[in-house]
Amino acid sequence: MKLAIIGYGNVGRALARLLREKRKEFPFTIAGIHTLRHGTAVDAAGLPAEVTEAAEFGPRAASVEEFLDAARAQVAVELTTLNPSTGEPATGHIRAALARHMHVVTANKGPIAHAYAALRDEAAREGVGLRFESSVMDGAPVFNLWRHTMPGVKVLGFTGVLNSTSKVVIETMERGGSFDAGLAEARRMGITEADGAYDVEGWDSAAKAAALANVLMDARTTPQLVTTRGITRLTPERAMEIARSGKTVRLVSRGRRTSGGVRLRVRAEVLERNDILACTPGTSNLILFHTDLMGTFGTVSIEPGVEQTAYGVFSDLVSLR
C-alpha cells in the first residue's frame, strides 16, 4: 500500500522509522512526502531510506493537489499542525485526498474537531477509510477501541485530562514558580502547541473535546461551541493555596448528552489530590467514557512520546489493509 505523507515533522519522521522497522510484517511504501518548509519528494516506486531520513527534499510542489496527483498513492497521511483553530488547511488536504479516492489517516485534531461528519460522509461516498487515532490521545486506543470493540454501547458523556502543557504550568506554580516559567518549561519539553497559548487558553482541550464528541456522540460541533476557560487566570498564589489545602488543579474536558444535544466544556477544576483525574504522572493523559451498558471506564496513556503518536498512525494504516 502506497502512502503520500503531508507534513513531515517529528511524527512523520518517527512514522517513517516505524514503517521501516516493521516493513517485513506490515509492508507499506512511502511514495511521497510534502512539506511546507523542506520541500517535496516523490517516487511512486517508493522513497528510499536515505530520502525519508533526509533533512531537505526537492523543490516544493505547487500545491497539495499537485503532490497527491504525482505521488499516486492509496493513502494520504495528513500530519500537518497548522492553525488548529479553523481545522485548515488540513481539512482541505483531506478533502483533496478523498476526492482522489484515497484513504486518509491523520494525527491532526483540527479536521475532526471542525468537520468530522462531513468528512466521514465524503469518505463513505468515496468508499475509502478515514482514520484519526492519534488526533486526541497520542496513539493510545480511543477511536479504534470504539471502532472495533464495545458493541451496543452508547457513549453518554466523557471526562478527560487531555492537555499536558497546562499540567506542567500548574505544577510549576504549585512549587512557587511563575506562569511564564511553567510555560517555558513546557516548551522546553516540546509538548506545547504552536506557542502554548492554545494549551493554556484551553483551545487544545476544546478541540479534543469537540473531536471526541463528534466521533463518539455525533455532536456535529466545533471547538468554538465548547464552553472554554483555560488556566490563564490561575496565579502562583492561588495554586499554592490550593496545594496547601491538600488539593490540586487540572484542566478538565467534559462532554454530556442532554435533551438539547451534547454539552461540552473545558475548565480548570479543583480536585482532591487522589482523584484519578489528578493522578496521571508527567505528561500522561486520561479519558473516561460514561456509558449505558459499560458504566464508566477509560483509557490512560502514560507519558506518551512522538513514537506513540506515530504508532497510532501506523495502527490506522494497518486497519486499512
Next chain:
Amino acid sequence: MKLAIIGYGNVGRALARLLREKRKEFPFTIAGIHTLRHGTAVDAAGLPAEVTEAAEFGPRAASVEEFLDAARAQVAVELTTLNPSTGEPATGHIRAALARHMHVVTANKGPIAHAYAALRDEAAREGVGLRFESSVMDGAPVFNLWRHTMPGVKVLGFTGVLNSTSKVVIETMERGGSFDAGLAEARRMGITEADGAYDVEGWDSAAKAAALANVLMDARTTPQLVTTRGITRLTPERAMEIARSGKTVRLVSRGRRTSGGVRLRVRAEVLERNDILACTPGTSNLILFHTDLMGTFGTVSIEPGVEQTAYGVFSDLVSLR
C-alpha cells in the same frame, strides 16, 4: 445463535436481562440454564422470560455433558465461580463444550489462569471461538482491546490493581478499623471471592496476573507460579503509620518478560498517595500495559457492577456472530 448457560448467579441473571433488552439488535436465544443449586432448564426453542427470571428451574441434569447435549446450543457460557485455585470444574465444562464443537464464553478466570494455552489450542482445532473478556476486569475492554486493536505491538509487562476487597480492607485499617472489619465490609458490598481469603491472600490477584500473562504474553503459567504475598500481615497500626506519612498501600500485580520467561508477582506495595495505582476510587480497577511500540498505556474500570461483567460476556457473544 443459541446459548447454553452453565452457572446462573448474579452475572447470569444480569446477562439474561441484557440479552432480553438487546434482543432486536443482537438476537440470541437462551436454550438452557444449568445450575448447581437451582436445577436445570432446557428448551432448544429458547427459554421464555418467566423461566430465565425464575428462582428455581427443573430437576438438575445429571452432568454438564448431559445438559450440553440436551440444550443443543452453538455457544456455552461458563459462569460458575467454583474453587478458583484449580480452575475446575470450569475447565472441564469448557472442554466438554469444545468437544461438542461449541464456542465458549466465560467470565471465570480459573480456566484462563490455569489452562489457557491448552484450551486455546483445543478451540482452534475445533474451529470455534474461546472468549473471556470478563475474567479479569469485569467487562472493561482488555482482552478484546488486544484481540481487535494494537497491531504489531508486543506486551513486555503489565502492572495492575485488580482486587477490590484488599483495597476496602486497607482503607478500613487506615481509618483505624480492624482487618476483620474491613473484610466484613467487603463481604457486605458483595465484592469478595467465596470467603474473602482468596482476595486478601492475593490469590485472586495471582489468578488474574496468570490469566493476563497467559493470554497476552504466552506465559503458560498458573497462579501457583506467581510469587504471591497478600495483605494478611498488614496491621491497622502499620496502615495508619503509612497514611500519616502521606502514602498508602495497594495490592499490586506485576508481570515482566525476562530472559527466562515471564516473571509474575503480587504483593502489597507502599505508594505515594497520588500514584495512579493508588487513585482508583472505590472498587475500581486499573491495568497498565508496558509495550514496545505504544509505551505504557492502560484501561481503567470505574466501580464496575454485575451489569458490567454481564456486558463483557455479551460483547464476547457478539464477537462470535
